[in-house]
Amino acid sequence: MPTPCLACPLRARRVFAKLDQSEIRAIQRFKSGELRIGPGTPLLLEGSNSPQLYTALSGLGLRYKTLENGRRQVINFVFPGDFLGLQAGMMNEMQHSVEATTDMTLCVFNRSEFFRFFGANPARAFDITWLAAVEEHFLGEALASLGQRSGLSRLAWAITRIYLRQHALGQVDAKGGFPLPYRQQDLADALGLSLVHTNKTLAKLRERQLVSWQEGRMQVHDLTTLADLAGADLEAELVRPLL
């Protein structure tokens, strides 16, 4: 009952780079199974050396890091198509944790075969590096947000970012609504704001009629103004490879 890669619903989306059948079959051979986990389940742990790598197929999660002072930094949100565990694959140890926020389905790859796969499929090796570069790009953007933007802008930036990501996955409805099953605390930890301040800033966005957020669903009423507040241009999602 695992999804055959050739029939992968994600791969059909335009955000993901096209591959031909033989390439997809090579990935299929690399894939060792599928994993389903529920909300709150830890998938990868900071400091651990996971024997598996994953590609998120459905559901949402988050990556975070816990500091010595007990505080938590959410590194980013995990969407379908994200490749998880590369750090452990390359550096033998995860530097952050990943956990599921909703039910998730993941493709599972064995790390023991990772090296062989990487060596035998140069184009896929290239894709993996590409993925790492894309990740690096996002982290750079996030860093710039935390470092240089006000609370309001950061929030607007994060919502815009997630909107675009969900849009690329076809999850945004005609009215600008999409699933956002995270807690305010998660957003706060991602943006370096306190929970209370996040809540109050969110209220401002609501008052300005830019967004509303209830029962795990975000409605963006005015994307242009929101993106403007964020101080980010509204570019389409980058095409990215999918393993």
Add this chain to the structure above:
Amino acid sequence: MPTPCLACPLRARRVFAKLDQSEIRAIQRFKSGELRIGPGTPLLLEGSNSPQLYTALSGLGLRYKTLENGRRQVINFVFPGDFLGLQAGMMNEMQHSVEATTDMTLCVFNRSEFFRFFGANPARAFDITWLAAVEEHFLGEALASLGQRSGLSRLAWAITRIYLRQHALGQVDAKGGFPLPYRQQDLADALGLSLVHTNKTLAKLRERQLVSWQEGRMQVHDLTTLADLAGADLEAELVRPLL
């Protein structure tokens, strides 16, 4: 007069992963020349599509991003051994700029040969991905710092980080002194603090006799306390590959 890779002074350091002679020769063939640039020279520009990739051989620089609001985020500092331009190599466009702070020498690689090199040398392809993962790790740490640490901790964290990096490169003298040719503004932009606040916070570290910084040279008088303030453990620099 370019440095032959086999005699590369960097490669001798323990932080860099060991390669055998034939592997080094393959890199030598990939290397197309050497570049020397002076302080302030831009090397890679945000939005550009550089035909070259670089490895920093000597000198220091910085990577930064300019935001729509005119502010600048320093993504990180560039040290010898850093591989520059990977984003352009993978995504066809740099997402941040890189410029020299001091005189720098760089190994130059042609992007046109990058793909061939990547495909023909799986172990090196692996190293490049590894490098990207290391970079991702640092950005994650930086994100956590900006998001969750106070100004004082951030500063202590940054100095500790740079100390360790310089130490791995053999640049730290017996008294804990090492070159730090950046301006306070650079540090401020890296840490998301204002120049004035950075200056005052630096003064606190000085008062506490933890560090002193003059004429481009930083002296760390008490690394343990500094690292403690940073709320980071004092682990050795990760081994990383060198191209």
Add this chain to the structure above:
DNA sequence: CGCGCAATTGATTACTATCAAGAGGAGTGG
């Protein structure tokens, strides 16, 4: 119904930014 968890709201504190101004060094031109 009591509890635990997420979201709110109000009051207060404190960390950081912004505004201003001056000192000291490097480089330039008269």
Add this chain to the structure above:
DNA sequence: CCACTCCTCTTGATAGTAATCAATTGCGCG
């Protein structure tokens, strides 16, 4: 050699933004 400018570092005063502390509401659950 000196006046003048530019740049970086410093320091003082003041304004805000965001954190912390406290308390309340609403909901799902055993």
